[in-house]
Amino acid sequence: MNFVVPDFYPAAAEIFVAVMALVTMLASAFARSIARSLAYYATQFTLIAAAFVTIYTMQGEPVYTFNNLFISDLMGDFLKLMIYFSTAIALLYGRAYLADRKLDRPEYYVLALLMTLGMMVMVSANHMLSMYIGLEMMSLALYTMVAFDRNSPRSTEAAMKYFVLGALASGLLLYGMSMIYGATGSLEFSSIAQAVYNQTANQIVLMFGLVFLVAGICFKLGVVPFHMWVPDVYEGAPTAVTLMISTAPKLAAFAMAVRLLIWALFDVAEEWQGMLMMVAVASIALGNLAAIAQQNIKRMLAYSGISHMGFMLLGLLAGVVDGDRHFALNAYSSAMFYAVSYVIMSLASFGMLILLSRAGFEAENIDDFKGLNKRSPWFALMMLFVMFSMAGVPFFIGFFAKLAVLQAVVAAGYFWLAVVAVLLSVAGAFYYLRVVKVMYFDAPVDESPIQAPAEVRIMLSANGIAIAALGLAPQMLMSLCAYALLGSL
Amino acid sequence: MTDIPLLSLAIWVPIIGGLLVLATGSDRNAPLARMLAFAVAVAGFVVTLPLYTGFDTTTSAMQFVEVSSWIPRFNINYHLGVDGISVLFLLLNAFITIIVVLAGWKVIENKVAQYMAAFLIMSGLMNGIFSALDGVLFYVFFEASLIPMYLIIGVWGGPNRVYAAIKFFLYTLLGSLLMLIVLLYLFMQSGGSFYILDWHQLPLPIEPQILIFLAFLVAFGVKVPMWPVHTWLPDAHVEAPTGGSVVLAAIALKLGAYGFLRFSMPIVPDAAHELSWLVISLSLIAVVYISFVALVQVDMKKLVAYSSISHMGFVTLGFFIFNPLGVEGAIVQMISHGFVSAAMFLCIGVLYDRVHSRQIADYGGVVHTMPKFAAFFMLFAMANSGLPATSGFVGEFMVVLGAVKYNFWIGFIAATSLILSAAYSLWMYKRVVFGKVANKQVAELHDINAREFAFLGILAVCVLAMGLYPFPFTEVMHTSVNELLRHVAVSKL
Numbered sequence: 018m019n020f021v022v023p024d025f026y027p028a029a030a031e032i033f034v035a036v037m038a039l040v041t042m043l044a045s046a047f048a049r050s051i052a053r054s055l056a057y058y059a060t061q062f063t064l065i066a067a068a069f070v071t072i073y074t075m076q077g078e079p080v081y082t083f084n085n086l087f088i089s090d091l092m093g094d095f096l097k098l099m100i101y102f103s104t105a106i107a108l109l110y111g112r113a114y115l116a117d118r119k120l121d122r123p124e125y126y127v128l129a130l131l132m133t134l135g136m137m138v139m140v141s142a143n144h145m146l147s148m149y150i151g152l153e154m155m156s157l158a159l160y161t162m163v164a165f166d167r168n169s170p171r172s173t174e175a176a177m178k179y180f181v182l183g184a185l186a187s188g189l190l191l192y193g194m195s196m197i198y199g200a201t202g203s204l205e206f207s208s209i210a211q212a213v214y215n216q217t218a219n220q221i222v223l224m225f226g227l228v229f230l231v232a233g234i235c236f237k238l239g240v241v242p243f244h245m246w247v248p249d250v251y252e253g254a255p256t257a258v259t260l261m262i263s264t265a266p267k268l269a270a271f272a273m274a275v276r277l278l279i280w281a282l283f284d285v286a287e288e289w290q291g292m293l294m295m296v297a298v299a300s301i302a303l304g305n306l307a308a309i310a311q312q313n314i315k316r317m318l319a320y321s322g323i324s325h326m327g328f329m330l331l332g333l334l335a336g337v338v339d340g341d342r343h344f345a346l347n348a349y350s351s352a353m354f355y356a357v358s359y360v361i362m363s364l365a366s367f368g369m370l371i372l373l374s375r376a377g378f379e380a381e382n383i384d385d386f387k388g389l390n391k392r393s394p395w396f397a398l399m400m401l402f403v404m405f406s407m408a409g410v411p412f413f414i415g416f417f418a419k420l421a422v423l424q425a426v427v428a429a430g431y432f433w434l435a436v437v438a439v440l441l442s443v444a445g446a447f448y449y450l451r452v453v454k455v456m457y458f459d460a461p462v463d464e465s466p467i468q469a470p471a472e473v474r475i476m477l478s479a480n481g482i483a484i485a486a487l488g489l490a491p492q493m494l495m496s497l498c499a500y501a502l503l504g505s506l
Numbered sequence: 507m508t509d510i511p512l513l514s515l516a517i518w519v520p521i522i523g524g525l526l527v528l529a530t531g532s533d534r535n536a537p538l539a540r541m542l543a544f545a546v547a548v549a550g551f552v553v554t555l556p557l558y559t560g561f562d563t564t565t566s567a568m569q570f571v572e573v574s575s576w577i578p579r580f581n582i583n584y585h586l587g588v589d590g591i592s593v594l595f596l597l598l599n600a601f602i603t604i605i606v607v608l609a610g611w612k613v614i615e616n617k618v619a620q621y622m623a624a625f626l627i628m629s630g631l632m633n634g635i636f637s638a639l640d641g642v643l644f645y646v647f648f649e650a651s652l653i654p655m656y657l658i659i660g661v662w663g664g665p666n667r668v669y670a671a672i673k674f675f676l677y678t679l680l681g682s683l684l685m686l687i688v689l690l691y692l693f694m695q696s697g698g699s700f701y702i703l704d705w706h707q708l709p710l711p712i713e714p715q716i717l718i719f720l721a722f723l724v725a726f727g728v729k730v731p732m733w734p735v736h737t738w739l740p741d742a743h744v745e746a747p748t749g750g751s752v753v754l755a756a757i758a759l760k761l762g763a764y765g766f767l768r769f770s771m772p773i774v775p776d777a778a779h780e781l782s783w784l785v786i787s788l789s790l791i792a793v794v795y796i797s798f799v800a801l802v803q804v805d806m807k808k809l810v811a812y813s814s815i816s817h818m819g820f821v822t823l824g825f826f827i828f829n830p831l832g833v834e835g836a837i838v839q840m841i842s843h844g845f846v847s848a849a850m851f852l853c854i855g856v857l858y859d860r861v862h863s864r865q866i867a868d869y870g871g872v873v874h875t876m877p878k879f880a881a882f883f884m885l886f887a888m889a890n891s892g893l894p895a896t897s898g899f900v901g902e903f904m905v906v907l908g909a910v911k912y913n914f915w916i917g918f919i920a921a922t923s924l925i926l927s928a929a930y931s932l933w934m935y936k937r938v939v940f941g942k943v944a945n946k947q948v949a950e951l952h953d954i955n956a957r958e959f960a961f962l963g964i965l966a967v968c969v970l971a972m973g974l975y976p977f978p979f980t981e982v983m984h985t986s987v988n989e990l991l992r993h994v995a996v997s998k999l
Contacts (some may be wrong), residue, residue, distance in 0.1 A: 390661075394531075394620070405653060410679075411646035417577075420642070420686070424580065427690040435690070439683040446679055450656070450672055458660045458668055492577045499579065 024082040027089035030070040030097065031137050037063040038130035045123035056123035057112060060130055064105040067133075071097050079504065081143060085205050088143035092275065092353075095501035096140045096268050103264040103360050104133050106476060110368045111257025113470045117376040120165055120255060129261070132158035136269035142276060145194045145204040152190070152237070155269060156183050159262060163254040175253025182246045186236035193229025196222050197281075206281040213284045227285060230277055231292050237270040238326045241299040248307075251319035256374060256381070259315060260367035263322055264360045271356045274333060275502075279349065286337040293334040294434065300327025301438055305445035314383050317448060318366055321407060322359075324445055329355040331438060332422040335429035344428055350499035351421035357494065358418035361487070365403045365480040372396060372477055375468045386452060388461025396467065397456045399481030406484045408449040409442055413488040421495065512560075512570050513586040515553040516596055517634045520546060520603065524626030527619055536618040540611055543622035547607045550629060551600040557593055563981055566590065566989030568639060568703070576643070581698050585640040590986030591767055591837065592636045594979060595760055598844045599636070602756045603629040606749040608961045609852055613748065613859050614662060621662060625749060628654040632757050636764060641689040641700040644768075645682065648761065652678055655750065655758065663745040670738075670745035677728050677738040685725035685769075688718050692773070706772040709998045712780070719777035722770040723785070729762030732785075732822060733792040736815045743811035744864070748855030751807065755814050755847035760840050763821045767833075767990065771825065775994040782826040789826070790919050792819025797926035801933070806857075806864045809934055810850045813890060816923060817843050823920060824905040827912040828994060833987050834980055835904025841979060842889075842897035842972055849886040849965040853879070856958055857938070861947050866937050870944030875951040880939050882954075882962045887935040889969045891928035897972035 025032060041059045045052035071094050079090035108129060115121040135154030142148035160183065164176030198204055200222040201212035212218045236243040251259045278289050304324025311317035332352025336345040373380035373389075380386075390397040406413030419442070426435045487494060523546030530539045562569060568587030576584040588596065606625050614621045631654070634647035652675055660671035693700055696708050710718070728735045739759075743751045771778050793816050800812035817839065824836025856879060857872070858864055873880040889896035892903075902924060910917030943949050954962065972979060 390617075390620075401653075410653060411650050416646070416649070420690075421580075423686065424690050424693070427687060428694050432687065432691070435687050436684070439687060440680075443676060443680045443683060446676060447672065450675055453656070454660060454668055454672065457657055458671070492579055495577065495579045 023084065024080075026074060027076070027080045027082050028087055028141070029074050030067050031134060031141070033070050034063060034067050034130060034134045034137065037066075038127055038134060041123070041130065042127045045127075052123045053116075053121050056126040057108070057121070060108060060126040061105055063130060064101045064108075064133065068098055068101045071101075077504065083147075085207075086144040086147045087138075087141055089141060091501045091504040093141045093272070095497060096272050097137050099268055099357055099360065100133060100136050100140070100265045103268070103364055104129060104261070106364055106368075106480070107257070107260045107264055109476055110260060110364075110371050110473055113473060114257045114371045114374060115255070117374075118166065118255065120257075125162065125165060128158045128162050132162070132261070133265070136265055139269045140272040142273075143206050145198070145206075148273060148276065149187075149191065149194065151269075152273065153187065155266060156187070159258075159266065162258045162261060163250060165258065166255050169255075171253040172255060175250045178253075179246055179250045182236070186233050186243065189229045189236070190233030193226045193233060196226030196229065200226060206276060209281040210283060213282060223285065224288065227282060227289055228292070230282075231289055231296075234270065234274045234277065235296055237273060238267065238330070239323055240296050240326045240330065241303050241323065242296075244300065244303070244323045247323055248316045248319040251322075252313055252315045252381075256315070256367060256370050256379070260364065260371065263318070263363045263367060267322075267326065267363075268356055268360060271329070271353065275349065275353075278333070279336070279345075283337075287340070290334040290337060293330045294431075297327045297330040297334060298434070298437060300324060300330070301441045301445075305441045305448075308445065308448045311448070312383055313381055314370065314386070314452070315381050317383065318363070321445070321448070322363065324441070325355075325359045325407070328419065328422060328438065329359065331434065332425050335422075335425040335431065338429045344425065346499060346502060347428065348425040350495070350502045351418075351425045353498040353502060354421050354495050355418040357498065358414045358487075361480070362403055362406050362415055362484060365399065365477065365484060366407070368473070368477045368480060369396065369400050369403065372467060372469045372473060383452060383455055384462065387455045387459045387463075389456040391461050392464070393467050395478070399478060400456060401453055402481045402484045404449040404452050406488065408446040410446075411488065412485065414484050414491060414494075415488075417488060417491040417495070510556075511572050512553060512556055513572055513588065513596075513633075513637045516550065516557070516600065517586075517630050517637065519553055519630070520550040520600075520626040520633070521630035523549065524623040524630065527626060528623035530619045533616070533618055536615070539619040539622055540607075543607050543626060544604070546626055547600075547604040547629075550626070551597075551604055554596050554600040554633075557588065558597055558982070561590075561593055561982060563590065563985060566986045569593075571639075576640075580642070580693070580700070582642045582700050583640050584643060585701065586637045586643075587639045588637050590983040591990070592764065594837070594841055594982060595636045595757070595764065596633050598760075598841055599629055599632050599757050602752060602844065602848055605848060605852070605961045605965065606752050608957060609752065609855060610747070610749045611957060613855070617661065621658070621749075624654040624658050625753065628658070628753060632761065635761055639702050641692065641702055641705070643700075644702070645686055645689060649679070649682055651758070651761075655754070658750040658753075659742055659746045662747040662750070665745075666741070667745040670741040673738045674742040677735065681725035681728035681735075684721045688721045691718070702768065702773075706993065708773070710774065712776055712999060715774040715777035715998070716780065719770055719774045719781055722765065722774075723781075726762040726765035726770065727788075729765065730759060730818050730822060731762070731815060732788050732819070733796060733815070734788075736792070736796070739815060740808050740811040743814075743851075744805060744807050748851055748858070751811075751851040751855075752848045755810075755851060756844040759814065759818055760844065763818065763825070763836070763840055766822065766825050771994050772990060774998070776997050776999055778826070778994065779828070782828070785822055785826040786916060789819040789823035790916065792816055793823065793920055793923045794926070797923055797930065800930045801926070803930075804866055806854045806866055806934060806938070807851070808864075809866075809930060810847065810854065810890075813850075813927060813930060814843070814847050816927065817847070820902060820905050820920065820923065823916075824901075824908060827908050827916070828991060829908050829911055830987055830991060831904050831911065832908030833991060834983060835901050835908055837901075837983055837987070838897075838972075838976060838979060839901025839905060842901050842969070845965055845968045845972070846886060846889045846896075846898055849882075849962065849969065850890055852962060852965070853883045853886060856954060856962075860951055866934060868944070869938040869948060870941045871948055872939045872951065874943055875948060876953045878959065879954045879962075882966055883935065883939060885966055885969065887931045889973070891931040892924050893928075895970070895973045897969045897976070899973055900976045
């Protein structure tokens with residue numbers, strides 16, 4: 018048996034982030050007096066530098082390494098860039114919030130880096146094992162971050178719930194993977210695809226495996242019927258952590274869905290499309306209707322997230338029509354565009370909550386937004402952008418995300434699906450309008466001026482303006498999504 | 507001349523101006539915000555004037571066309587152009603914006619900059635709706651215009667404003683999202699084009715035509731509004747501030763009717779013929795039944811709101827009898843209603859600012875304390891009931907003539923509205939203005955000031971001019987209307 022040194026070059030960014038996570042941990046253990054800011058700046062530096070490494074090592078053609086466990090391609094690189102970007106912004110928003118609550122320990126930033134690394138591995142996985150390792154790395158870091166406020170019973174409860182249900186979902190996923198292995202004799206995506214294509218796989222076992230895989234993916238995306246953890250975890254976790262959970266991991270879960278379903282199991286697309294269809298409709302319905310009843314805005318945004326992920330799935334399920342794959346690129350890139358848009362909106366929405374919170378005060382009820390237009394017209398306007406964008410009203414990016422997905426659904430001939438999705442969006446518009454209502458139509462309860470560091474204000478303004486600007490010119494992001502997927506299909 | 511992007515100016519001057527007004531910030535700068543808003547409104551009107559003077563009335567083709575690629579991925583273009591049907595609405599819209607800014611001059615003291623900015627941005631967006639030739643661009647403007655209106659009703663409205671604002675938003679959103687699906691369907695059928703005029707040529711079988719027609723009917727019917735989806739309008743009108751009611755009645759309702767002319771009739775002509783009985787019946791119900799509803803109102807604003815619904819019933823009736831008299835009459839009626847309903851709401855606003863009541867019962871004998879106002883109000887009430895020599899008469903008369911040509915009984919039922927609208931308008935006028943001075947508040951009223959005189963006077967001139975000499979209006983639309991009807995008469999099956 019001869020030992021071959023693998024090609025490390027395509028995984029340079031992952032290696033860099035892993036090394037930096039360890040360095041940050043060690044450095045902050047020794048330099049105790051400046052550990053907090055050191056860890057923060059080291060993390061931000063790592064994320065920015067990782068972006069440059071990713072761009073530098075980017076290659077037009079997919080490159081496999083580590084014995085085909087790992088792939089570097091355009092889709093992966095694009096999603097990785099989005100992951101660095103959203104994690105960096107989430108950390109920036111959360112820093113002062115965590116400091117006010119004495120939660121800004123260096124370990125937090127190390128965990129954030131490890132979470133990022135986990136997502137990067139997920140995004141670049143070409144094998145069930147590397148996918149699973151990445152997923153667990155991300156999830157374990159997130160469980161710990163949710164429990165970071167260890168004196169808060171709510172936070173601990175949320176972490177327990179997240180951990181137990183997450184472990185269950187991992188179990189389902191592993192079980193599905195083992196069945197797929199049993200049916201196809203391989204864990205590597207292209208070999209699985211080959212086996213499925215040749216129909217050498219045992220169909221019954223394959224279908225069972227598929228069902229479990231879909232369940233695992235649905236759990237990570239947080240869609241019905243695996244959504245139960247979402248509202249509780251969003252509500253219980255410190256807002257800065259909720260911000261983390263609701264952004265980059267959605268992109269990683271999207272990548273997981275693309276790799277597992279589209280790469281490995283594209284030839285049974287009609288099967289999983291049917292499952293996703295039910296999941297998507299149920300998510301849009303439940304997410305939008307349940308959000309109406311919420312008073313806690315974190316829970317409301319959690320349900321809204323469920324419906325958004327359902328909408329995103331509509332794009333994934335419109336790819337193959339009666340065996341015709343002509344629509345695939347259009348449909349999958351619309352889903353990707355939707356996921357990216359959602360992350361941008363979600364960053365801004367939880368960023369607003371952090372902006373309104375201060376030491377000793379948690380902004381988490383819709384009423385905390387009362388009269389925001391009086392207190393700060395500028396940030397009320399930004400929140401207005403976010404809410405109308407999420408409701409899918411033009412000129413904001415959320416509208417074009419919905420337009421792209423609906424276009425794919427209509428092109429696939431699922432008119433009823435488009436009509437149902439649209440009718441439920443009208444129900445959904447109600448709760449976004451209610452937030453605008455309390456900001457603009459009601460008198461403020463809390464007259465205190467907004468206390469937030471300058472960098473949060475600037476970043477949040479940029480984020481809000483981006484939602485409007487990308488709505489005025491959505492072409493670039495749309496094309497990037499399509500281009501990134503083009504090489505991977 | 508042609509190299510100046512006039513339509514883009516008509517859209518973006520008010521929007522960018524509105525953002526500037528917004529930037530003046532808090533109410534300490536209110537006088538500046540008002541002056542700036544007025545300047546922007548006037549500038550917005552001035553840039554639309556060349557659209558009329560430079561308009562070529564001999565062609566039905568789109569004029570002042572601007573095309574540039576917006577979202578090439580879906581072949582969505584920033585494509586603007588106007589024909590004889592749409593050009594007048596840009597002028598009307600820009601004109602009404604000036605009036606609205608004037609009307610809110612003193613009355614609005616809270617968040618002045620935001621108020622003025624909302625109206626200016628709304629005005630730009632509505633110009634966009636009337637000039638968009640790309641389906642998605644149309645939709646984007648159509649939906650985006652909901653946001654300022656939602657805020658106008660909700661922030662500066664009456665006691666029940668939240669309910670009215672949300673109802674307004676959700677009703678319209680429901681209709682327009684169905685339209686979005688139709689737009690996507692047409693995009694697919696036409697092989698990847700969102701250009702509206704391409705859709706006009708697109709052959710379609712009858713079943714999809716019927717479904718498309720019904721989706722458009724919901725989308726535009728809500729906006730018009732047609733019976734039975736009209737219930738949001740009285741709520742919105744009653745709660746909205748005066749300026750909001752004026753824009754809503756004068757312009758926003760026309761968007762729905764315009765949609766019928768630009769989308770429903772030319773894209774699915776066979777379904778339009780097939781289902782014309784449905785639209786005609788709904789219109790007649792609006793004309794007759796809603797007139798009776800208007801008769802029993804005790805709130806002046808509600809009364810005018812119902813009268814708007816009834817007048818818009820005339821408009822949809824005029825479209826779906828498919829003859830030039832009907833369609834031209836309907837467009838004239840739309841413009842006339844823009845002047846008259848704006849004036850009616852402004853009159854009610856004048857009274858409301860002084861007495862803070864809209865109940866008819868709280869008034870009586872206003873003529874003794876406000877003679878100048880009573881004279882204006884008289885003229886507008888007469889115009890609202892379609893008195894000859896006012897603009898209200900021209901459109902209604904043309905539609906009735908057209909309807910009689912189409913079917914005598916339809917014309918007959920429509921004509922009853924001339925009596926009914928006189929009944930509710932003049933009866934309200936009598937109760938409010940004539941009689942003995944009803945109470946102390948009325949006795950202490952002071953007559954309209956120069957600013958109020960100015961905007962009521964301009965509107966009075968418009969109402970009379972259009973009533974006496976409607977030719978400049980009909981001349982513009984004539985070629986386009988004939989072309990539209992020629993197009994609609996040809997089956998697309």
